[in-house]
Structure formats: structure tokens, C-alpha cells
Amino acid sequence: MNRRILAPVVGILAFLGLWEVLVRVNDVRPFILRAPSRIARYLVDNAADYASAALVTASHALGGLLIALVVALAVGSLMAASSFFEYATQPVLILLQVTPFVAYIGSVVLWLGSGTPPVLFITGLVCMPAFAFATVDGMRSADPATRELLASVDASRVEVLWRLRLPSALPSLFTAARYNVGLALIAAYLVEGGNFANEGLGNIGRRAAALNEGDALWAAIFAMALLGTIFLVLISVLQRVVLRWHVSQRPPRSGRG
Amino acid sequence: MSRIVVRDLTKVYGELPVVDSLTLDIEPGSFVSIIGPSGCGKTTLLRIVAGLEPATSGEVLLDDASPAEARSRKRVAMVPQAPGLLPWRTVQANARLLLDVNRSANPTEADDPDRLLHEVGLGDFLQAYPHELSGGMQQRVALVRALALHAPLVVMDEPFAALDEITRAEMRLMLTRLVDGRGATVLFITHSISEAVALSDRVLVSSSRPSRMVADIAIDLPRPRTAEVDDDPHFVELCAQVRHALHGGRA
Numbered sequence: 001m002n003r004r005i006l007a008p009v010v011g012i013l014a015f016l017g018l019w020e021v022l023v024r025v026n027d028v029r030p031f032i033l034r035a036p037s038r039i040a041r042y043l044v045d046n047a048a049d050y051a052s053a054a055l056v057t058a059s060h061a062l063g064g065l066l067i068a069l070v071v072a073l074a075v076g077s078l079m080a081a082s083s084f085f086e087y088a089t090q091p092v093l094i095l096l097q098v099t100p101f102v103a104y105i106g107s108v109v110l111w112l113g114s115g116t117p118p119v120l121f122i123t124g125l126v127c128m129p130a131f132a133f134a135t136v137d138g139m140r141s142a143d144p145a146t147r148e149l150l151a152s153v154d155a156s157r158v159e160v161l162w163r164l165r166l167p168s169a170l171p172s173l174f175t176a177a178r179y180n181v182g183l184a185l186i187a188a189y190l191v192e193g194g195n196f197a198n199e200g201l202g203n204i205g206r207r208a209a210a211l212n213e214g215d216a217l218w219a220a221i222f223a224m225a226l227l228g229t230i231f232l233v234l235i236s237v238l239q240r241v242v243l244r245w246h247v248s249q250r251p252p253r254s255g256r257g
Numbered sequence: 258m259s260r261i262v263v264r265d266l267t268k269v270y271g272e273l274p275v276v277d278s279l280t281l282d283i284e285p286g287s288f289v290s291i292i293g294p295s296g297c298g299k300t301t302l303l304r305i306v307a308g309l310e311p312a313t314s315g316e317v318l319l320d321d322a323s324p325a326e327a328r329s330r331k332r333v334a335m336v337p338q339a340p341g342l343l344p345w346r347t348v349q350a351n352a353r354l355l356l357d358v359n360r361s362a363n364p365t366e367a368d369d370p371d372r373l374l375h376e377v378g379l380g381d382f383l384q385a386y387p388h389e390l391s392g393g394m395q396q397r398v399a400l401v402r403a404l405a406l407h408a409p410l411v412v413m414d415e416p417f418a419a420l421d422e423i424t425r426a427e428m429r430l431m432l433t434r435l436v437d438g439r440g441a442t443v444l445f446i447t448h449s450i451s452e453a454v455a456l457s458d459r460v461l462v463s464s465s466r467p468s469r470m471v472a473d474i475a476i477d478l479p480r481p482r483t484a485e486v487d488d489d490p491h492f493v494e495l496c497a498q499v500r501h502a503l504h505g506g507r508a
Contacts, residue, residue: 145341152335155358
């Protein structure tokens with residue numbers, strides 16, 4: 001098997017194995033920590049419920065990421081074009097990043113109603129700053145020789161943006177996407193929980209916590225971890241296709257050159 | 258082919274004069290090199306001619322048009338010092354880059370970039386990415402990218418400076434072959450005396466900053482220039498002339 005696939009599988013199995021052994025050997029009581037085998041069994045027994053909930057959460061996270069990306073490309077392009085706009089926007093972006101969004105979930109739900117809108121709004125909001133910073137950095141990294149060359153044939157701003165600046169931002173956008181995947185899933189989960197629509201893993205998790213159903217809660221957490229892994233794999237695949245020209249995607253050279 | 262007329266051109270950065278009341282008249286269709294010490298303002302002159310920078314005073318005309326007009330009509334093709342290839346574009350797509358922007362100004366008789374790539378020996382590399390090419394091959398793509406514009410003026414800013422001696426000699430021959438009979442006026446900036454003499458119809462020798470032309474040497478070597486031109490006694494003589502001018506007339 002390919003090392004890229006084998007190694008992570010080994011890592012996860014080793015982690016779960018250690019967890020299982022520690023719980024069994026020390027005879028940890030289930031309300032403190034459950035054995036992974038028990039959580040997995042619960043998850044499999046209720047696979048249909050969890051699968052449909054995971055699908056909802058995945059679409060919420062994906063939707064939020066896409067909204068964040070689109071807004072960030074616009075904001076980031078403006079920041080790269082105007083340093084005044086950049087300095088004016090930076091503190092606001094930082095503010096968005098550091099504010100514990102759990103605190104205002106209730107307000108947003110009151111404002112936008114229950115269901116999908118508040119989930120997408122908050123997920124998009126918290127993922128936007130990282131994408132915006134990545135856009136600015138990436139666009140700034142565009143090769144000055146090429147910029148001058150495009151200027152020498154009077155290329156328009158839009159052409160420079162499309163042909164040079166946006167593609168230059170792709171590597172840093174992918175880095176930001178890896179970071180944002182976790183954030184998007186957690187935001188989606190928490191807003192689903194603070195929502196009155198009964199859907200998504202966040203909703204299962206909140207009810208399980210309220211009713212002290214440990215198995216159900218841990219199964220939701222495992223389902224989230226699975227979603228995160230799938231998202232990361234998809235991003236890696238996309239990155240390999242889109243960035244096949246980039247240094248990061250080239251096989252390491254052997255020492256003999 | 259463009260006639261380049263420069264009258265009383267001065268460029269000052271803050272307090273620093275970079276070009277000082279320079280006057281030039283460059284024949285249409287000629288190959289003119291400017292050689293001079295590092296930092297003498299050659300690149301600034303080239304950027305002003307290409308319309309990338311305004312002059313402080315004086316005038317530059319390319320066939321009676323201002324550099325800015327010529328630039329917006331894509332009548333100036335530039336070969337920068339670094340190839341500046343886009344890493345996500347194939348060789349073929351990179352060669353087309355300048356034709357892909359500001360399309361409304363494209364010439365009616367643009368050269369086919371693919372044919373030019375074959376001509377410079379990159380026919381087997383159309384689908385390759387820049388990182389798969391050597392430095393010389395990358396600079397050949399940059400050359401094709403400029404020539405595909407079919408612009409009447411080609412400006413080159415030390416395009417071979419980063420290449421090794423052997424590749425440089427090859428590039429020199431390739432450039433002669435490509436430019437001969439194409440009819441474009443070429444303004445070529447270099448640090449290499451032999452390169453300037455081997456390629457040009459005229460070599461202008463610049464003083465150190467601020468740039469003034471201290472010598473204007475006609476190169477009357479026969480064309481087409483081949484690799485053997487280096488052995489021509491007249492070539493050696495002309496090189497010596499340029500070298501003396503460069504070092505302020507000292508023998």
C-alpha cells in the first residue's frame with residue numbers, strides 16, 4: 001500500500017488502540033471515558049441517523065467555507081490593492097478571529113431564525129479572515145517580473161488579477177483551507193446545537209449532552225472526526241490537481257540529484 | 258519597425274539624476290545595444306522607452322507616438338532579465354501570455370507562438386511546465402513570448418545575464434536567427450562587450466550614472482552573423498574599441 005495512505009491509518013489505529021488499552025487496563029468508568037470500541041459499536045448501530053446528520057453538517061461546513069472564500073477573495077483583493085483599506089480591515093478581521101463565536105450564536109439565531117441561515121452565516125464569518133489574509137499574502141507574492149511584463153502590454157487590472165494575482169494566491173489559499181476545515185466543522189456543529197432546527201450532528205450532540213447520553217455524544221464526536229478527515233483528504237486531492245505546478249507538489253528529489 | 262527618437266531625456270529620482278539630457282536617434286529595423294557599467298541608468302532608459310515609467314523632462318517618440326501610446330497598442334515587446342514565466346502555465350501557454358491579455362490591441366499578423374517554439378528547439382516541450390526546463394530553455398520561452406507579439410520594437414534588458422557562458426553563446430546565435438529578417442527594431446541592454454558587438458548594428462556606450470552616451474560605434478560586420486564572427490579580426494578590433502570607450506578612452 002502507498003505510504004501516504006498507510007501511515008495515517010497506522011497513526012489513527014495506534015492512537016485508538018492505546019486509548020482502548022488504557023481504558024481497559026485501568027478499568028476507567030464509562031462516564032469519565034469510554035473505550036473507542038464501545039463508541040464505534042454505538043455509531044454502527046445507529047449508522048443511518050448519524051449518516052444523514054453528518055450529511056447535513058458537511059453541507060453546512062462546505063457552504064460556510066465557500067461563502068467565506070468568495071467574500072475573502074473580494075476583501076483580500078481590495079486589501080492587496082489599497083494599503084489604507086488593508087490597515088482599516090486588519091483589526092476587524094482579527095476581531096472576528098478571536099471573538100468566541102459561541103457567545104453570539106443566540107443573537108444570530110434570533111436575527112436570522114432557525115435552520116440553515118444562522119449556521120452558514122457564522123461558519124462563513126469565522127472562516128473568512130484566514131482566507132482573506134491568505135489572499136493578500138498570495139497576491140503580494142506574485143512575480144514582479146511578470147507584473148512588469150503584463151504592464152508592458154497594458155494589461156487591465158482585471159486581467160492582472162485573473163492571470164497573475166489570483167493564481168499566485170492559490171498555494172496560500174490551500175494552506176488556509178486546511179486550517180479552516182476544522183474551524184468550519186466546529187462552527188457548523190455548535191450553531192446546529194444552538195439552533196432550533198433538529199438536524200445535523202451538532203443537534204444530536206447537544207441533545208445527548210443535555211440528556212447525559214454519553215454514547216450518543218461520543219458517537220457524534222467520532223462522526224465529526226470522520227468528517228474532518230474526509231474533508232482534509234478531499235482538499236489534498238484537489239490541491240494535487242490544482243497545484244501540480246507548485247513546488248509543494250513535487251516529489252522530493254533523491255540525494256544524488 | 259520603429260524609429261526611436263529621444264530628445265533631451267532627463268530622469269531624476271528625488272535628487273539623484275539617472276539619465277541626463279540624453280539624445281538618441283535609432284534607425285528603424287536596426288539592432289542597437291547599450292552597454293555601460295552597473296547602475297548607470299540603462300534599465301531606467303529602457304523602462305522609459307517601454308512606457309513603464311515617465312520621464313522627468315524631455316521627449317521619447319516611437320514612430321511619432323509616445324511610449325504610453327505604443328504600450329497601449331502593444332507595439333513594444335519586452336524580454337525582462339528574469340524569464341518571468343507563470344509556473345502554472347505550460348510552455349505553450351506561457352508563450353501566448355502577452356497575446357492573451359489586452360486582446361483588442363493584438364496585431365493582425367501575430368506570429369504563431371507554437372511555430373516559434375519549434376524554431377527555438379522547444380517543439381518537444383510545448384506541454385512542459387517552466388520548472389521542468391533549464392534556465393536557457395526558460396529564457397527561450399521568454400524570447401518567443403515577446404517575438405510572438407510581432408511588435409515593431411523589441412526591448413531586452415540583459416536577457417542572458419543569468420545564463421552560463423555556453424548557453425549564452427547559443428542564445429546569441431538563436432537571437433540573431435530569430436531577429437534577422439523580422440524587421441523589428443531591437444534595443445538590447447547588456448554587460449557583455451562581445452555579445453553587444455556580435456549582435457548589433459550599433460553599440461552605444463553609456464557613462465556611469467547619470468547616463469550619457471560616450472561613444473556610438475557602428476558595427477559593420479557582415480550579416481548573417483554566425484558563430485565564426487568571433488574569429489573575425491575586425492570583430493576583435495571592434496570589441497577593443499568598445500572596451501576603450503567603456504573605460505574612458507584609456508588604452
